[in-house]
Amino acid sequence: MAPTPRRTQVGIIGAGPAGLFLAHLLHRQGIESVIIESRGRAEIEGTIRAGVLEQWTVDLMNGMGLGARMMREAHFHSGITLRFNGESHHIDMEELTGGKRVTVYAQHEVIRDLVAARLEDGGKIRFGVRDVRLLDLDGDTPLIAYRTAEGEEVLLRCDYVAGCDGFHGPSRQAIPASARTEYQKIYPFGWLGILTEAPPSHPELIYARHDRGFALLSTRSPEIQRLYIQCDPQDDIANWSDDRIWAELHTRLETRDGWRLTEGPVFQKGIIAMRSFVCDPMQHGRLFLAGDAAHIVPPTGAKGLNLAVADVLVLSRALAAFYREGRRDLLAGYSATCLRRIWKAERFSWYMTTMLHRNEQETPFEQRIRLADLDYVVHSRAAATALAENYVGLPIE
CATH class of the missing domain: 3.30.9.10 (D-Amino Acid Oxidase, subunit A, domain 2)
Known part of the structure; x- marks a missing residue:
């Protein structure tokens, strides 16, 4: 006999930054959600990953009451140093962007803060699940099927599903290959x-x-x-x-x-x-992709976590408009809205990566162009400002 489906408004697959931020944002709008995660709590909190947070991400965490430990323990950087030809050049991002800076706070520390606050709020996170399947995505109440760590079969009915389960998770694969275009650079x-x-x-x-x-x-x-x-x-x-x-x-x-x-x-x-990677569109039926499930950037531009948070901020606003006013236009435009920011971040990450790395496949002419680009950035206020405003984070629309 099949198990009786459980019910929630938004089913979230993945307890990384995207899924956890989304759950908190929805909670503050009075929208119920359940997070399911294939790994255990100790594993997701113990996987050491670097993190550079844009100014608006820090402001969001503080505004949600989630930033207390970050503000005590993080490192706040007003600029970066570019070094080439044996010389150092300081880019004063704070001065160039009207007071914005970046915060160095590891991603796993962000996850620890978000998990602790989610559980303290009484929120639901199901750790250690397996065999996740997404069904009826084109219907009014899609279904997430999975097994618990103890082997129990669970059916979770939702109004919407958020696929925040990374590049290798099942969410993106649930979108028919004919319905998505994937862009990639290795x-x-x-x-x-x-x-x-x-x-x-x-x-x-x-x-x-x-x-x-x-x-x-x-x-x-x-x-x-x-x-x-x-x-x-x-x-x-x-x-x-x-x-x-x-x-x-x-x-x-x-x-x-x-x-x-x-x-x-x-x-x-x-x-x-x-690598760089983008999936277009980021939605199918009632499934919405966010974070690494939809896009990956090389770490040179320090954009990964910040892009994930931007995705779910857009999604949370669209869901709030639906539940409050019955509006569906923001949900319909989710992918297009997110992709505008994503492609700008992909461009910046590609730019930083190609400018700073030695590529044996490049000609000597191209290598000199990269050095000329660096020289231009450190001697042109306009070029330095463009780098700085991308690095500290473009405004959220």
Whole structure:
């Protein structure tokens, strides 16, 4: 005998930033939702990922009462440093954008805050589910079928489904292939990232272009720093000893004026590939995609989490208009509204990535163009302003 369907207004698949932010936004509008997540709570809170939050994202968290720990523990950066040809150039984003800045606060810390607040509010998160299927997406009450960690079969009837389950989740695949277009670029390089126990070497992020490849210096806390170097995405991390990593970081980051990088014990390292991806449209029937289920950006532009939050902010407003006024126009326009911002973020992330990375497939002419682009950015107020306003976050429409 089939189980009796349970009921909610919005079924959310995925307890990453998109799903959790959406649940909180809906809760504040009096809209009920249930989150289902394939991983356990400890896993989603323990997966260490960097995070750079745009100004409006920080303002949103504070406005929702979710930013107290962030404001105590995060790092607030008024600018970034671009480094090339052995010289450093400060981009004062706060001055160029009328007071906006970015906040360095790791994504898993954001998730911890959102999960704790969701559960404190009495919200529903079902961890460890499996065999998720989406049914009747073209009907008035779509169905999410799944099994609990204990093996119980559950049917969840919804008015709408939000697919916030990442690139490999079932939501995007539930849209017929003939009904979606996927755009993708695979970059011929990856990032080797490390976490190290060391004091900060610099007060802000450093983005460096070097003949040996890109490097990035960031921070996690006063005691822990995060650094990256460009590498072959197919390389084996076993080929990279700590000594080899530090040698590359020193070479790529140090300058003619004697600035030195501070070393420390490495306690985590790994290699990630880089790509850009967009699914169009981001909706089908009563299913709406958000976050990595719909789009991926290379990390160079620091846009991933912020784009996910922008998606669900648009979606929450559209759902609120439906439940309050019976309006469907904002839901119908969800994909088009989100994609305007997404493609601008994709452009900026591609721009930062191609400008700063050494690509062996490029001609010497193209490599010189990249250096000319950097030189233009650091010597033109107009160019620096364009970079700064994209980096701190374009206005929310």
